[in-house]
Amino acid sequence: MQDPTFNKSSDNDTAGLRRRVFAIIEEAVLNGKYAPGESLTESRLAAELGVSRTPIREALTQLEHEGLVQLVPNKGAVVTGISQKDIQDIYAIRMMIEGLAARWAAQNIQEEELQELQEAIDLEEFYTSKGDIGRLMSLDSNFHQLLYRASKSRPLQHMLHTFHNSIQHARSQSIAAPGRAQQALKEHKAILQAIRERDGDRAERITAEHIRKASVNLLKTMKARQG
Amino acid sequence: MQDPTFNKSSDNDTAGLRRRVFAIIEEAVLNGKYAPGESLTESRLAAELGVSRTPIREALTQLEHEGLVQLVPNKGAVVTGISQKDIQDIYAIRMMIEGLAARWAAQNIQEEELQELQEAIDLEEFYTSKGDIGRLMSLDSNFHQLLYRASKSRPLQHMLHTFHNSIQHARSQSIAAPGRAQQALKEHKAILQAIRERDGDRAERITAEHIRKASVNLLKTMKARQG
DNA sequence: AGTTGAATACTTGTATACAATCATACACAT
DNA sequence: ATGTGTATGATTGTATACAAGTATTCAACT
Known part of the structure; x- marks a missing residue:
């Protein structure tokens, strides 16, 4: 027995920018790189990650649903963090x-x-x-x-x-x-x-x-x- | 006592297309107008509601988070319904x-x-x-x-x-x-x-x-x- | 100095155009 | 007849352009 294959992967692995962007921002929030209270604007993130605002938006809404940020109009995504x-x-x-x-x-x-x-x-x-x-x-x-x-x-x-x-x-x-x-x-x-x-x-x-x-x-x- | 005002509204009421679109699709799903198993494509919904695909997309992702549809790539949003x-x-x-x-x-x-x-x-x-x-x-x-x-x-x-x-x-x-x-x-x-x-x-x-x-x-x- | 007002810059919301991927149908070969 | 390969059509994913609304800043006025 050397390396039993692990084929049952329920998650969708076809990367896509949204997933990558999501992972990156999530990581940054959890690591404290983006401090709680800090507000992330879409354009800033887009520039930082070198993609357009669209995948950023989608990642942010997902992050909101997971409770890591709070989307407040005209202010940006406010980082909530997890205590x-x-x-x-x-x-x-x-x-x-x-x-x-x-x-x-x-x-x-x-x-x-x-x-x-x-x-x-x-x-x-x-x-x-x-x-x-x-x-x-x-x-x-x-x-x-x-x-x-x-x-x-x-x-x-x-x-x-x-x-x-x-x-x-x-x-x-x-x-x-x-x-x-x-x-x-x-x-x-x-x-x-x-x-x-x-x-x-x-x-x-x-x-x-x-x-x-x-x-x-x-x-x-x-x-x-x-x- | 005639009509005590009810001012504490936690929900954001500034309509926005997304909210309206969300409400419309949600209603249609819950009413059975869109039957479970049916797949809703973004362009079809966009045409039906007379808006662009963008707010449709956002409404659909929200609906997915609430469990009413399942977003499957290149297939559309499949209606799940609530039994x-x-x-x-x-x-x-x-x-x-x-x-x-x-x-x-x-x-x-x-x-x-x-x-x-x-x-x-x-x-x-x-x-x-x-x-x-x-x-x-x-x-x-x-x-x-x-x-x-x-x-x-x-x-x-x-x-x-x-x-x-x-x-x-x-x-x-x-x-x-x-x-x-x-x-x-x-x-x-x-x-x-x-x-x-x-x-x-x-x-x-x-x-x-x-x-x-x-x-x-x-x-x-x-x-x-x-x- | 504090307050008010307007102008400016920024941010989100929406529309549209384009690219890439995937499903499907059909023809062809076995 | 069935399976396979290809071509076409459709659908999502992403980029970009534009509009509308809001926060902020700075200046003028009390």
């Missing part, structure tokens, strides 16, 4: 909602989806032993996305997808913490087991616990990193 | 999240916000006795928005705001049901009382119950109407 409390709140919300997702998944999952989850976990195990953080990030995403899909609830799927994106940056820090990947893998296995046994209560409970632990870990990491 | 199960799911999610909002509001609300909630309820009482459904809709929205704000959680506020929009249409049906407005008013009063007493547990519980009742009522209404 530590925001992340804490997001995890508190995720605890409830992903718990619900796990419960519904236990009720509605299909045999094929159980297999997909199992495969995701197998890959996770492989890369955890290899210590490949990059892959683990995307596999963790994958596991949770599969969970959402198995819940058979479109609104829930939609909402969690949005959320997931908005804290992607934070999650990547969390999983890089020493020992966290191993722990997450163990928790993922337990969640799958509960779902496989169609035990909705337990699935909900341990999924919430999984999120809570990730949250604790993340906040610890963030505090260690920036004071 | 009865979707609404059921949304209310299940709202039960949890708004419960959380009420709990946090009980912890963090300020004196001034308590007064605003009280005023909202007073107005609600007035228009309930008058039977002015239109006002009640916007007052119900207002009450819940105030609640979100009082929770002092930006992510929660943001998420619930999005949700609130996406089911605005459904809610307007719910509140129009006979007797529902009176019941909702009573429940709002109870919620405010719990928050005023800083009883987070109770506030969470009865808020969840409030959403559940609204959900039951709405589904009954929908079934009666189109089932």
